Amino acid sequence: MEKHVLTVTIDLNALAHRLIGSKKQYIRPQELAYELSISVRSAGKLLSRLAKMGYVEKWSKNLYRIKH
Structure with a gap:
């Protein structure tokens, strides 16, 4: 069986700025x-x-505070 794989790159700086915005x-x-x-x-x-x-900073177990 052939294995199909897709690798995705996420720009963390862009993601961070989207969250901050x-x-x-x-x-x-x-x-x-x-x-x-x-x-x-x-x-x-x-x-x-x-x-x-x-x-961001970890605020609790499943919650992060976005630093604006």
């Missing part, structure tokens, strides 16, 4: 997953990376 103060991995049509796990990884970059 939104009127939201907080975002959950579930919301980001829905917006980007990705898994909740992948969305959590993206938010974790954005937190390391200083664009």
Whole structure:
């Protein structure tokens, strides 16, 4: 059986600026997953990376505060 794979690159700076430009103060991995049509796990990884970059901060278990 042939394995089909698609690799997608997400510009984290562009994503961060999109979040900062939104009127939201907080975002959950579930919301980001829905917006980007990705898994909740992948969305959590993206938010974790954005937190390391200083664009968001982990506020609680499943909630990140967007730094405006």
